[in-house]
Amino acid sequence: MLSICNLAMEGIRKSRILIFGGTGYIGKYMVKASVTLGHPTFVYTRPLDAQTPSSKAQLCKEFNSMGVTLVHGELEHDQILAVIKQVDIVICSLPYPQVMEQLKIIDAIKVAGNIKRFLPSDFGVEEDRVNPLPPFQAFLDKKRKIRREIEAAGIPYTFVSANCFGAYFVNYLLRPYEITVYGNGDTKAVLNYEEDIAMYTIKVANDPRTYNRVVIYRPSKNIISQNELIALWEQKSGQNFRKDFVAEEEIVNLSQTLPPPHNIPVSILHSVFVRGDLVRFEIGEDDLEASQLYPDYNYTSIDELLDIFLVDPPAPASAAFE
């Protein structure tokens, strides 16, 4: 009788989610989504000290008040292992320079043996299905290596292709007074609002249908070209903007002449807005797409995201493309 009760409890118990990088740009949305969806939520974060920006200290306070368990530590095996043993799902949103640090998380997950799902720090293009310029290719090679390590270790996973972070790219592309268009501006991209990326991510992390699968976030209302985005913004804001077009040859040339890591952002812009890598491949019957998996979830369209920008623009991210 007791074991049946335990099984029933297990069935209704919300999975415990640990987020690495939870104080970061996309991570903070993931933490809030996890709490909103009722999950006991843990954030692994480096210790606060005199150098800690006040914005992070403030965010940690906010997380505390939301009931989030903050675990302070470095990316060190024993410390990571101890917290991984207490949770069911691990989501990593560490930034690109820390991508290979995920090998430590993979090692700890292998040793712990209790993790039901691991989502590594992907959250961009579908890295196994694009062939961008060499600097972006090298960037993605590291993320691909992490995917292959997870598969080889037999860790249950979901790989997420979130496409463009919507507010992040709107902030970048629609900068006041100086709109730069990459290529001819007609190539379609996919811009998803960060809150939706986070909600989809918590959903896919818990979904049996996404076990050991790739999920692509490509909702139909978020597929848009730069020219369409600018026209929509002009219509909503009642302003007209001068557009400076940067030809493909110039972008390719910059990717070859800028020193690393400055050659990476231009190569990303080329992949997304010139080659159209986000929509270059069809979503087939065998693919999983987020808005089709969760048709009842009312995501924010790019049109609605621009309305949010008119009233209260979300804070820009770090200056990756400056």
Ligand SMILES: NC(=O)c1ccc[n+]([C@@H]2O[C@H](COP(=O)([O-])OP(=O)(O)OC[C@H]3O[C@@H](n4cnc5c(N)ncnc54)[C@H](OP(=O)(O)O)[C@@H]3O)[C@@H](O)[C@H]2O)c1
């Ligand atoms: N699709 C898109 O448009 C797009 C755009 C940007 C990024 N991305 C991807 O999204 C993922 C997350 O990027 P992000 O920009 O959100 O990350 P981020 O804000 O730059 O960093 C996330 C967190 O990682 C931790 N961190 C930073 N430096 C660290 C270090 N040296 N050692 C250990 N921890 C460190 C920090 O947390 P603590 O201080 O709490 O430890 C930080 O808050 C990456 O995979 C990135 O490639 C995608």
